[in-house]
Amino acid sequence: MSSLIHPVAKALTVSGALAATSLAVAHAAPALSALNALRPWLTPELCGHGTPDHVALTFDDGPDPASTPAFLRELDKAGVQATFFLLGRMLVRAPGLGRELVAAGHEIAVHGYEHRCLLARTPGAVRDDIARARDVIADLTGERPTRYRPPYGVLTAGALAAARELELTPVLWSTWGRDWTAGASPDSVYRTVTRRLAGGGTVLLHDSDCTSAPGAWRSTLGALPRLIGACQARGLRLGPLREHWTEAVAPA
Numbered sequence: 001m002s003s004l005i006h007p008v009a010k011a012l013t014v015s016g017a018l019a020a021t022s023l024a025v026a027h028a029a030p031a032l033s034a035l036n037a038l039r040p041w042l043t044p045e046l047c048g049h050g051t052p053d054h055v056a057l058t059f060d061d062g063p064d065p066a067s068t069p070a071f072l073r074e075l076d077k078a079g080v081q082a083t084f085f086l087l088g089r090m091l092v093r094a095p096g097l098g099r100e101l102v103a104a105g106h107e108i109a110v111h112g113y114e115h116r117c118l119l120a121r122t123p124g125a126v127r128d129d130i131a132r133a134r135d136v137i138a139d140l141t142g143e144r145p146t147r148y149r150p151p152y153g154v155l156t157a158g159a160l161a162a163a164r165e166l167e168l169t170p171v172l173w174s175t176w177g178r179d180w181t182a183g184a185s186p187d188s189v190y191r192t193v194t195r196r197l198a199g200g201g202t203v204l205l206h207d208s209d210c211t212s213a214p215g216a217w218r219s220t221l222g223a224l225p226r227l228i229g230a231c232q233a234r235g236l237r238l239g240p241l242r243e244h245w246t247e248a249v250a251p252a
């Protein structure tokens with residue numbers, strides 16, 4: 001994330017999907033026939049609200065050879081799977097890492113090809129970027145992504161239309177760790193996430209510093225065992241978004 005965008009992204013997170021819609025209306029009015037056009041999108045799914053006993057763990061901005069392997073090891077050690085929202089431009093540099101994510105059972109999803117705020121792009125450019133990322137991810141990993149999260153969490157009417165056309169479900173988040181900042185520490189990431197952590201929530205973290213302060217991912221990684229422990233202590237299942245709207249399977 002860039003410091004320029006943080007206030008925008010923060011507004012989205014605090015107020016949820018309604019803020020996202022208002023923002024899209026404010027900045028992309030010509031693209032909208034009416035606010036009613038967006039009402040079907042104001043779903044719990046968009047806000048990342050799922051089954052009450054489940055927490056979705058999500059990582060943005062990878063895959064990154066400098067950091068993602070460490071997350072793979074930590075998650076493997078804990079027996080936890082997550083959803084990784086990939087950048088196409090990162091995946092083409094490390095396609096093997098994308099395949100490793102899939103092989104380890106993690107869910108892969110679309111974050112875009114480039115990491116640019118959609119408000120600065122035309123609807124056509126937004127659509128092309130999302131389609132390019134989806135196709136690259138499918139080609140290089142063999143897995144067809146079904147979810148989309150826009151850079152900085154900023155959605156526009158054009159992005160929503162493109163996601164629908166490309167059969168991608170937009171998903172934001174309900175809590176984050178502010179783990180992209182230079183001042184973040186494992187403790188600050190843990191405390192920031194858990195302040196708003198609740199069953200049914202979606203956690204946003206980053207497994208790459210490609211849009212963050214250099215080395216910021218180390219704070220995320222350092223917070224991960226405590227976060228996993230906090231969910232377990234509350235009896236919450238922790239996993240990828242594909243399990244976020246399904247009930248727990250009773251042991252045989």
Ligand SMILES: [Zn+2]
Pocket residue numbers: 001060061111115151152211
């Ligand atoms: Zn991002």
